[in-house]
Amino acid sequence: MSTGRPALGEMLADLVELGAIEFRPEPLDALVERRLKAVWTARSCPNCGAESLQALSNSSRIWCGRCDWKTTYTRGTPFYNSDLAPGEVLIAFVLYADSLLSINQIALLLSPCYKTLFERIKETETAFHRGFPTVWGHLPQxxxxxxxxxxxxxxxxxxxxxxxxxxxxxxxxxxxxxxxxxxxxxxxxxxxxxxxxxxxxxxxxxxxxxxxxxxxxxxxxxxxxxxxxxxxxxxxxxxxxxxxxxxxxxxxxxxxxxxxxxxxxxxxxxxxxxxxxxxxxxxxxxxxxxxxxxxxxxxxxxxxxxxxxxxxxxxxxxxxxxx
Ligand SMILES: [Zn+2]
Structure with missing residues (x-):
């Protein structure tokens, strides 16, 4: 049975609707970039099998020093080719998964387009489901x-x-x-x-x-x-x-x-x-x-x-x- 009012989250929802919250996604962009580049540079080239790949901190490119293969560090992730910055994708997903804000309210904060945001969150959710067992298995616990x-x-x-x-x-x-x-x-x-x-x-x-x-x-x-x-x-x-x-x-x-x-x-x-x-x-x-x-x-x-x-x-x- 619902009383129509959640026990948590009403004040946060009011703040969103008043336009009182603003985000700085840059620290998260940096976190995603560091994390993904660390994984890329530790893996071998999918084209020629060279032992490691190259990345520079001022470029989004990942490349092989031996063959011509190159890509972008966000490739294959929900951060790739997105209207939203990686940090914004993360903020959207955290608000979706870890707060009582609706996707409507999250769209008010981050993107005027509900559909784009909805699709990006769903894509992130699918990736999250698939990746969880692997990451969970590697946690030191x-x-x-x-x-x-x-x-x-x-x-x-x-x-x-x-x-x-x-x-x-x-x-x-x-x-x-x-x-x-x-x-x-x-x-x-x-x-x-x-x-x-x-x-x-x-x-x-x-x-x-x-x-x-x-x-x-x-x-x-x-x-x-x-x-x-x-x-x-x-x-x-x-x-x-x-x-x-x-x-x-x-x-x-x-x-x-x-x-x-x-x-x-x-x-x-x-x-x-x-x-x-x-x-x-x-x-x-x-x-x-x-x-x-x-x-x-x-x-x-x-x-x-x-x-x-x-x-x-x-x-x-x-x-x-x-x-
Ligand atoms: Zn190569």
Whole structure:
């Protein structure tokens, strides 16, 4: 149930609509450039196999000293050939993934064109999903302890494969209602959101099934992939968990929230309380949109629980350009 007012983010949204916030993307441009050039110069030439490539700090070119091959350091990343500077792409994605601002409001800050910004954010999100497992696997950390897993129902909009309508930018700034139009389409299928928390790792997926194999299995497999062995799994008494063949310990929520020996699913409950207001900012999501958003939130939360979330975010977005 929604009261129509998010618990967080209203003041920030007001600042945006008043035009009170301005960004300096240059430090981020420099961060992206340093990061990408470091990776380029460490790799071999894709054309002739020469051991390393060349880069200079005052040029965007990457080239091979042996053959004619050359490219731009942003090639293959969402930063390439963009109307937005790399720093602006990063700011847009961080505001999208890590705040309660809508894409409408982010467009007010960064780009007059909603469509361009929307596409750039989606492209960045796809790259982020693909790059996360690689970067996560290289972080100097050990993910250990029990895995807490829980599920919740989430309704999505009935418009398959489409995003819900948004209000036009022409109204933005001229009215306090700008960006607040409610999704009034038909509400459609329910998806099950499944979240698993282990140490600083958060995996959130939207699944269609109602049985263990369909909805819980994939998430647990993913946690296992991202943290080596799975360890103990803590669940509530939900029947689908009974099919699990993992070591499993249950807390029965009708009776208690923490068992005498300390089994609980509080981390996941906490994650739900964070993700619900964030999902609500979309004012309705298609099935595909919900799947993507849920996944993004889990990975972003995981990075936020690491030492250098922004640097790791840049790596996630760019890493697949070099494979
Ligand atoms: Zn070469």
């Amino acid at each position: 050990t993910v250990k302890g029990p895995t807490q897993i829980d599920e919740t129902q989430q309704q999505c909009s009935g418009y398959k494969g489409q995003e819900p309508p948004r209000n036009g930018l022409d109204r933005a700034g001229s009215s306090s209602e700008a960006g607040r139009t409610r999704w009034s389409g038909e509400w459609g299928d329910e998806l099950t959101l499944v979240a698993a928390c282990r140490d600083s790792l958060r995996v959130v997926a939207a699944e269609e099934g109602v049985a263990y194999d369909e909805e819980l299995g994939p998430v647990l497999e993913e946690v296992e992939d991202l943290s080596q062995s799975l360890g103990e799994v803590w669940t509530d008494e939900f029947p689908a968990y009974k099919a699990m063949d993992h070591d499993r310990r249950i807390v029965v929520h009708d009776e208690e929230y923490v068992t005498d020996d300390g089994v609980h699913t509080n981390q996941v409950e906490c994650l739900w309380s964070l993700i619900q207001p964030w999902l609500a900012k979309f004012r309705g999501l298609s099935k595909q949109g919900l799947e993507q958003a849920a996944r993004t939130y889990g990975f972003v939360r995981s990075l936020n629980l690491t030492d250098a979330p922004l640097r790791n975010l840049v790596s996630c977005i760019a890493v697949n350009a070099f494979r």
